Amino acid sequence: MVRTIRFHELGGPEVLRIEDVPVRSPGPGEVRIRVDAIGLNRAEVNFRRGSYFDQPALPAGLGTEAAGEVLEVGPGVDRWQPGDAVSVVPAFSQNDYPVYAEQAVVPVAALLARPPGMDAVAGAAIWMPYVTVYGMVAEVVRVRPGDHVVITAASNSIGMAALQVVRQLGAVPIATTPAAGQRDALLAAGAAEVLVHAELTEPGAVATAIRAATGGHGADLVLDAVGGPLVEQLVRACAPGATVIVHGGLSGEPTPLPAGRYAPVWLRRYTVFEVTGDPAALRRAEHFVRAGLATGAFAPIIDRVFDFDDVAAAHRYIDSDERAPGKPVLRVHPTP
Template sequence: MARLVQFDQTGGPEVLTLRDVEVGDPGAGEVRIRVDAIGLNRAEIMYREGAYFYDPVFPSTLGYEAAGVVEAVGEGVTGLATGDPVAVVPQFLQTDYGTYGEHVLVPASAVVPRPADIDPVRAAAVWMAYVTAYGPLAESGRVRPGDHVLISAASSSVGLAAVQIVRHIGAIPIATTRGPGKKQRLLDAGAAHVIVTDEEDLPARIKEITGGEGVRLAFDPVAGPGVETLAQGIAPGGFLVVYGALDPRPTPLPNAQSFPALTSSTYTLFEITTDPERLRRAVAFVNAGLSSGAFAPVVDRTFDLADIAEAHRYMAANEQVGKIVVTVGHGATTA
């Protein structure tokens, strides 16, 4: 038996319940992991609330990311062995698998080796953030050295990973935040410029920073009508990439009569994680950055698994800068 977080109805954090559940042995193509740390994501809040792009099947578990140690491997699994330190990348539906527990089953294809010098807490903060940013910023080849890149809602774990990846490419990250409280922390995290959108005219500041040219790419998790404002700051021939839906209102397609010609697209990290070759490249890219020190996941705060509802409340408050991680009590550290 192992403690596992489940919920029986959609709703607020209070629906999350910690239960003793029989995990069982891994089936063909599966791995059982002893979980040391869990990375929280806004997708899990939306899933819990019934606002995600697919609905829970009750009783439902949840969670996309974790770091821990392999306990057992199922039939046909190669390249992984009992005792291996690993991390779980988001690749599956939460109706099929979840990572919120002491011991969990996950597909072997979603498990990647964890470098020996990356502790579980930091490892749990890596994959959703860095692979989400990797696709449009590195894999696509759209961002070139010297380009300006606008990163909306940059205090999130994805936003901070994007700042680091943009700098690693040799481009110039421009971060946005709604209020002034996070401005200095974003500058300290590597943003070349920070625009406080509640106080500043976003397109005007972009043009000022870029010498009137605009940004090469805008990387946005918000969506909604605000994309029209973002589009005004994109250089002719540039790119608008929407990777989230924090604003539930309809998202208009920027009108060619009002804005310079640009390419607008949506993106999810599943485009990378469900393609074995693209995932291989992403893992190599991110692990190289972690090893060199170019990438350093930012952990805002940790919670114990018993406090999972409070961890969700903290995330919903939008006060964090970086990743929220839940520790499970098998020896995970914040070193």
């Protein structure tokens, strides 16, 4: 029996319970790990509410991103051995392999070796943001030096990773954020310019500000975590032939196909599963991230670390306006 975070009904953080649940032995293509730290994402908040694209099968567990140590391998697994320090990347349904627990069974296809010297907290925070960004800027499109790349909601973990990646590729990152309090942190993280939505309230002001930030050229690529009506302005702000990739839905509103006359722009949805579900693409992403870590170009930015017992407070924090830039992490065991 291991302590496991589950919920028996949809709702707010108060529905989360810590329960003693049996953990099974791993089957073919699976391993059992000791979970030392868990990367927290808004996907889990939405899953708990029932507003995620994957609906929970109650009682449900949570989580797809973690770091820990292999305890047991299933039949036919020869890549991993007990004692290996690993990270788990999102590559499965939370219904099938939840990781909000002291131990978890996960598929080997979702495992990556932790870089030497990286602790579990960083190991739970590093892969999902950088792999997500890699997929957009290297698999979906190819970012070129000098491209103007707009990154919305740039203070979340994917946005902070995107600032580093875009800079490393020689492009110009332009960050957007809801409030001015994030401006200094985003500039320090590499943004060439920060646009604050609270200061851009007039109709069309976001598109106008993006065009001004690009010297009138327009955005070559937009990485949008917000969705909803904002997408119309993002499309309006683009240069001909640009791409707008909607990889999140923070607005909680439908994202309509923009109407009217615009420069030709490619608008598409994207999730990290496009990379993590493709072994060849995940291998390329892993090499890309490891190279950035080795040179110091990439460094995970940890927002706050919560203890396992404080999971409800962690979920309230994820959904609040108090968040600082970076990734919140849930610590399960003392970080080895």
